[in-house]
Amino acid sequence: MVHTDIRPPAHPVPDLHGNGLRLRPWDADSEADVEAWFRGRTDPEFRRWNTPLKITTDLDSARESLRDAVRNTAEGTAAAYCVTDAATGAALGHIGVNVINRVMSTARVGYWVLPEARGRRIAMHALALTARWALTEPGSGPVRGLGLHRLELDHAVGHDSSCRIAERCGFRHEGTLRGAMWEAERHDAYRDLHLHARLAADPDVNL
Structure with missing residues (x-):
């Protein structure tokens, strides 16, 4: 697959719907969104498995990192989604397509x-929706796809x-990548990760 158009996708990214979920762009000006982002990024389970470059410690740092995520979405280098309940609108979590490389047609989720x-299988359903969108060519479905060739996931x-x-x-x-991610809450020690990936040519998944 050869991509000659490396311009970022139009913003805002489209809402994604399915399995009782609505995935919508985060709003850095919404106090409710900042609060949800803060709770997610300071949750002990998140901190056990993830060490972002900027560690969230309070609402101000949460607002700053959320603004970064929204800015990256606007610039087309990422697509940050708030995962919500389609019926109530309640925030349930986050999913992001990150490090979008238009030359290589790859990204990480x-x-x-x-x-x-x-x-409640929220992560599974959100991942299936997001992967389908990210690996779908623009113009080939009801929602304009991102048109990536390869989507990676590591943990x-x-x-x-x-x-x-x-x-x-x-x-x-x-496979396993040795010493490829930071230890929990440290930027001076490393741990191994498992790398997973899905290609646009791989069969779609029905959950």
């Missing part, structure tokens, strides 16, 4: 779910639930 929404070794979600959504396990 990551997600988290708020504590009260766990156990710390030992994060078995993420492994199961990835494989259930068609992301094949491709």
Whole structure:
């Protein structure tokens, strides 16, 4: 697949719907969104498995990192989605298509779910929706796709639930990368990760 148009996609990114979920862009000017972002990024389970470059410690740092995510979405280098309940609009978590490389037609996907929404297959359904959109060519469906060739997903070794979600959504396990991510809440120590990926040519997944 050859891509000659490397301009970023139009903003805002489209809402995605399915399995009782609505995925919509985050709003950095919404106090409710900032609060949800803060709770997600400071949750002990998130902090156990993820160490972002800027660690969220309070509402101000949460607002700053959310603004970064919204800015990256506007610039076309990422697509940050708030995962919500389609019926109530309640925020359930986050999923993002990150490090979008238009030359290589690749990106990396990551997600988290708020504590009260766990156990409902939220991450699995959000990942399936997002992967379908990211790997669909623009103009080939009801929602303009991102048109990527390859979508990667990685997680710390030992994060078995993420492994199961990835494989259930068609992301094949491709191997272990040694010392490829930071240890929990540290920027001076490293741990191994599992790499999964899905190609546009791979079969779609029905959950």
